[in-house]
Amino acid sequence: MADLTAGVVGASGFTGGELLRLLAAHPEFEIEQATSRSYDGKSVGSVHPNLRGTHPNLRFSDPEELASVDVLFTATPHGVSMEQIDRFQDAAETVVDLSADFRLDTEAEYEEWYDGHSRPELLEESVYALPEINREALPGADLIASGGCNATATILGLHPLIEAGVLDGSEQVVVDVKVGSSEGGAGGGDASSHPERSGVVRPYAPTGHRHEAEIESFLGLDLSFTCHAVDMIRGASATAHVFPNGPVSKGDLWKAYRGAYEDEPFMRMAAGGSGVYRYPEPKAVAGTNYGEVGFELDPSNKRVVVFSAIDNMMKGSAGQAVHAANVALGLNETAGLEFQGLHPVGSP
Amino acid sequence: MADLTAGVVGASGFTGGELLRLLAAHPEFEIEQATSRSYDGKSVGSVHPNLRGTHPNLRFSDPEELASVDVLFTATPHGVSMEQIDRFQDAAETVVDLSADFRLDTEAEYEEWYDGHSRPELLEESVYALPEINREALPGADLIASGGCNATATILGLHPLIEAGVLDGSEQVVVDVKVGSSEGGAGGGDASSHPERSGVVRPYAPTGHRHEAEIESFLGLDLSFTCHAVDMIRGASATAHVFPNGPVSKGDLWKAYRGAYEDEPFMRMAAGGSGVYRYPEPKAVAGTNYGEVGFELDPSNKRVVVFSAIDNMMKGSAGQAVHAANVALGLNETAGLEFQGLHPVGSP
Amino acid sequence: MADLTAGVVGASGFTGGELLRLLAAHPEFEIEQATSRSYDGKSVGSVHPNLRGTHPNLRFSDPEELASVDVLFTATPHGVSMEQIDRFQDAAETVVDLSADFRLDTEAEYEEWYDGHSRPELLEESVYALPEINREALPGADLIASGGCNATATILGLHPLIEAGVLDGSEQVVVDVKVGSSEGGAGGGDASSHPERSGVVRPYAPTGHRHEAEIESFLGLDLSFTCHAVDMIRGASATAHVFPNGPVSKGDLWKAYRGAYEDEPFMRMAAGGSGVYRYPEPKAVAGTNYGEVGFELDPSNKRVVVFSAIDNMMKGSAGQAVHAANVALGLNETAGLEFQGLHPVGSP
C-alpha cells in the first residue's frame, strides 16, 4: 500500500516521536528506520508509549548507519543537521529538517542570531516548509526546513494583515507568546522539572528570541517579541498587538483573514461568537495540525489584537513537516494529518 | 462512501461530542442528526471547538423530532433512555445507549442500586457493549448498553484473572479508582469549578458507587470499591488489590493476561520493564480506544495488584459504543477508532 | 490582645475567605461577623476548609443585620457597595471595599467604563488602597477602595518608570496580562468548569477591559490592555512592553525600580540572575502579599519589557485591603501579612 519509505533521525525525541506516530498512520509512508543513540536496540514503545500498539516491532537504531529512504526527517538539536547534511542527503532524495539549521536565508542572519553556519551555500536551495505561506516553492524541493513553533504561530497570525496591506511593515508590532513545556524537548533541565515548571507564568527569552529572526525574515517587518512559559505541555499561542497606520474596520480584517485562509485545509478562524471558545486557543487544536487565528479591534487605541494558536508538536513541527512533505511529493495534502482533536481536553 | 446513517441524542454533552467526532471520521457512518435542547439551531462547533474543521454545517436539532437512522447513539443522563426508549427504537433499528439504563440484568438490581426501572422487560434483550468480554453477544443486537467508565476499567483489569481461575469469586477484592473531571459531564456543579477541582485527590463515592453493581454482576464477585477525583480531565485508572486463595506466579499472571488480550485490537499490556511508562496509566491511552492492563506481584502479602487505565470518554463510553456498533453491524472492528494517542501529552 | 473588631461582607466568596484567614491571624483584629446569604448559619469551615482549624465556631450570618465594628471589609460583586454604602458606613468608621465601586475618581469615568455610579459624591473622599503608590493618603481614611488585581499588577510594574521620568505618558504601552481562575470569584460559569478551564491560554477581555480605566487614571498614560486566562488558580502576571522616547540603560532602570521599591516591605525585584526564577512570576509570590517586579532591555527594538507578578487573592485584593487598613489605622504595616510563600509550589 505504502509506496514511499521514510526514516527519522532523532526518533527518541519529542518531535521525532510525533513523526513516527504520523508516518505510521500515513497511507503513503512506510517507516524504514528510527534512530536514537541512547536507546539503540530498544523498542520505540519503550520511549513513546502511544506507539506500543502500532509499532510493536520497530526498534531504534544507530544514526551512524542510515538506511536509504525516500524521505528522511531529521529532528535533532540545532547544529547537527548542518554538520551531517551530506550524510543525510546521501541517504535520501528528500530531507525534511525540523531544526533551525536551514530556515534562514543568509549566512549573515546565522551570524547575527546563531553561532554562524557551516554550510551557507545550502541556504539558498533550502525551502521553508510552512505551506500556507510557501506552498508553491515546495513541489520538488529536496531540502525542506520546517519552521520554528513560535515563528509559525506568529507568522500565521500576521501574514494575512501584510498580504492585505493592513500593515506595511513600518508599524510597531508587539508579540507576546505563551508556550508549553514540550517546546524544550525531551532533554529539559532543572527549570523543566514538574515541581518547578507546574503552574508557571515564567518569562523566558524575554528579548532577543531567535525566532524573531525567522519571523522578521518572512514577514518583512520588525517586531518586539517576548515568550512566557505557561502550564501546558503542547501548544503555542501568539498574541500580536499591532497599530495599523490607517483606519481599519472589522470588515477589513475579516476580508484579510478569509482571503488568506478560507481555502486552507488546516486553518480555522475564531474571532468572537458565543460560548466558551471564542478566540483561538491551543487546547482547541491540541494533537492536530490545525492552526487557529482570530483578532479583536481596539478602536480607542487604534490597535488590532491578533491571536493565533497551534500545537507546537504538530503545526509547529512534526505536522508541518509531514504537510510540507505531502506537498513536496505531490501527495494528498492532508494525508496522515486528519485528526480533529479532542473536546473536552485538558492540557494535552 | 458511508453506507449507514447515525444520530446522536445528547450531542452537546461530553460523550455526545466524542460520538460526533468519531462518527465523522468513521468510514461507514454519515451523521444525520445531533440533538440538543439547549443549543438547538447552533452549530456543533460552537460547543465542540474541535469539530469546527469537519462539521462546519452540522447544527444541533431538537430531540423531540428524531430523524430515522440506521444507528441511534443516546448519550443522555440516567433515566432519559428508559423513558424514551420506544421513540428511540422507532427511529432506529439499532440503539446504542451510553447511560446506565440498560446495563444491569434485572429489575431487582435497579431497585437496589438506582431508583428502579420503568421498562424492566427490555433488560433481558439489551446487550452489554464491552467487546472484550461480550463480543459474541453483539452481532445483530438492537439494544446495546455501553458500559460505565469505572466499571469498564475494573472489569478489563480483573476479568482475565477470573477466566484463568486465579480468582474464584470468593476472595477479598479492593478496587481504588482515580478519575478525571470529564466523568461528571458537561453539567458540573460547584465542586467541579476550576479553582475547587484543580489539584485534588478527593474521595468521592467513597462507598456504594453504582458501578459496583455493574462490575459485580459481570465478574461474579464481591468488591470493595472507592473512587477518587484527581487532576486530569480524561482518564480512569483502576487499581485492584486481590488476594488469591492459592499461590500465583508471575508466569501464571502473564498467561492469564496474554490469554485474554493478546489478540484484542484495543488491549495493551504493561507490567514492569524500563523507562518512564512501566505500568498502565491513563495518559498513555488518552484520546484513544485502547485499554492498558498490567499487574505486580506482592509475595509477602500474597497479593496481586492489578492496574488498568482507559480514557473514560473513549474506551469508557463513546469509543466503546462505536466499537460495539462496529461488531454488532459486522463492520471492521477498529473502523474509526485507530487514533494512537499522543506523546508527550499532559492531562488531555 | 486584639483591640479592633472587624466584619466581612461577602465572606463566603473567594476574597472574603482570604480576608477571614488574614484577619484571624492578625494580631490586632477580632472577627465579629462574616456574612453570607447563601450559607447563613453554616460554619465558615464548611466553605473554606482551611479555616476549620482556626474558626471552628465562626458561622456566616445575614448581611442584612450588620454588627457594629471598627473596620468593615466588603467583598461583594460590583454594584453592591455603592447601593449599600450608607448601611456599611453606619456599621463601621472605616470601610474597606474590595469591589470596583469606589476606585475611580469621577462619575464620568463610571459612565464610560461601567454603568454609571449611584453615589458619585463619595468618589472624591474615597482613597485608593495601594500603599506603594498611595501610602500618604491612607492614614485616617474612612472609605478605602482596594485596587483591581490586574490593575495592581500593571501599576506596580509601570509606576517606577513614570516616577523616574523614563516614561512621560505619551508613549505606546502594551500590557499583556495572564490570570488565574480565582479572578472569576466563587461563582464561575461554563467557561470556568474544570474540563473547559484546564490547560487554557484563553484570550478574555481582549480589549476594553475595565481595569484599563483604573490603570490609566493612576498612571496618567494610555494603554493597550489584553488579558489571557491561563492554567493557574491564583496569580496575575502583567507584561508591559514600553517604548521610551529617549535612550535608557539598565542602570537607569535599576535606579527607577530601586528608588521606588527598595524600602517597600512587600516589593521584590528580579531581573535576570541565574537559576530557575530569574524574573517575576506568580508562583514565587503565591499565598503572599508580595509583589515582584523586573524588566529586560531590548535595545534593538528600543523597548523595555516590564514584568510584574502578584497573587490576585492577596496583593491583588484581600492582602492589599488589610495592608491598607494597617496603614490607615496606624498599625504595623506588615501585621498579619508576613507569610513568605512556598517552594516548591505548583499552581496554588
Place this chain on the structure above:
Amino acid sequence: MADLTAGVVGASGFTGGELLRLLAAHPEFEIEQATSRSYDGKSVGSVHPNLRGTHPNLRFSDPEELASVDVLFTATPHGVSMEQIDRFQDAAETVVDLSADFRLDTEAEYEEWYDGHSRPELLEESVYALPEINREALPGADLIASGGCNATATILGLHPLIEAGVLDGSEQVVVDVKVGSSEGGAGGGDASSHPERSGVVRPYAPTGHRHEAEIESFLGLDLSFTCHAVDMIRGASATAHVFPNGPVSKGDLWKAYRGAYEDEPFMRMAAGGSGVYRYPEPKAVAGTNYGEVGFELDPSNKRVVVFSAIDNMMKGSAGQAVHAANVALGLNETAGLEFQGLHPVGSP
C-alpha cells in the same frame, strides 16, 4: 529574641528549603547555617525564591564546615546521615534527621528493607518524630528521626483504630497512596520532567515500598501498600481499606478518632458533611502542618475506608521535624507552624 541557633544540612533541597522558611519565621530560632555543596556561596533566594524577602543575606555554605548550633536539621538523601552522624552530633546537641536513616528500630529491619545500617547502635536511642504518636518520648531526645511522608499519612489514619481496638493487627489492610511530585526531591529524573509527569496517575513502588517497614513497625500490623504519582506538587493522600473482625458503627469510629485527635493542635477530622470538601484532601492542608483524617463505613463489604491527607513537605517532613523539635526542647508546640493554608488553592 530568638534564643536558639539552628543549622540545616541539605538546605538547597526541597525539605531543606522548607526548614529554612519555617525556622526563619520561628520565634525561637535563629538560622546559623544553611549548607549546600552545589550552591556554596550563593544566596538562598537564588534557589528558593520565596526566601528572597526574609533572607536577603543568608548564603549557602559548605557542609564540610559545620557551625556549632543548638539544633541541626539534616535533610540529605538516605545514607548520608548514618555516615556523618558523628560530625552532626559534634556540631549540635540535638539532631533532627529527615531521612530514613534512623526511623526503624533494628538493624534487621534495615537489612530487610534497605542496604543495611552502618551505625545500628544508634537505632535504639533515636526517637521517631511524629508527636501525635510519640509525644512523650520526645522531650530531651537528642537524635530525632522525622517520619516518612507516606508513612506519616498512613499512620495518622490507622493509629486511632488500633488504639481503640477496632483493629487488632490481624486484619487485612490495603493502603493506596497518591503523592505529589515534590516527594522525589529537587533531583528528579526523566520521569519527573514536566511533560512526562503532568497529568499522571502512575503506579510507582507498586509493591515493596520501603515505608511499609516504618508503618508496620509503628502500627504492629501487616499491610498491603501501593503508591501512585498524581498531578500535584505537594501532598500525600492515603486511603486505607480495612476489614475489622467485628461489627463497627459510625459512632465507634467517631469515638476512636475524636479520642485520638480532639486535642491535637494539628489534626482535623472530615467525614461527610456538606459542601465541596467532605473528606480529607491534600489541597485543604497544603502549605500547613495540619493532617486531616476521616472515614466512611461500607456495611455491605464490612469495610471501613480511612482517608488521610497531609502536605508531604510539612506534616510529612519539615513541619513534622520542627514540631518534634518544639516538643523535644520544651517550646510552644505550634511555634512557627501556625499557617492555616489557602482557599481557593490549586495544586500547591
Place this chain on the structure above:
Amino acid sequence: MAECVECGAEVSLHDNLEVGEIIDCTTCGAELEVIDVEPPELDKAPELEEDWGE
C-alpha cells in the same frame, strides 16, 4: 524469534544479534539480555534498584 522469559511472548530479534545486548520485550516491557545467539536465548537483565526518595 525467541521467547520472553518474563511473559512468554514471542520477541522478534534483529539479524546481527550479539551476546550481552539488551533488548526489551514489546509485550511486557521486560529488559532482556541476549545470553546466546545460536540459537538465540534471552534472560532477564539485572534491574537497577530504584530509589523513590521521600
Place this chain on the structure above:
Amino acid sequence: MAECVECGAEVSLHDNLEVGEIIDCTTCGAELEVIDVEPPELDKAPELEEDWGE
C-alpha cells in the same frame, strides 16, 4: 560590602572572600565575580548563553 555592577545595590560579602569567586546579588540576582578583595570589587560574571530549544 560592595556595589553590584548590575543594579547598584549593596552586596554583603563574607569574610574569607577569594578572587574568582562567584556570588549573586540579592537584589537583582546578577552573578558577580570577585575580581579584587582589598578592597572588594565585583564584576559581572560571564553568562552562559541559553538555548531554549524549539
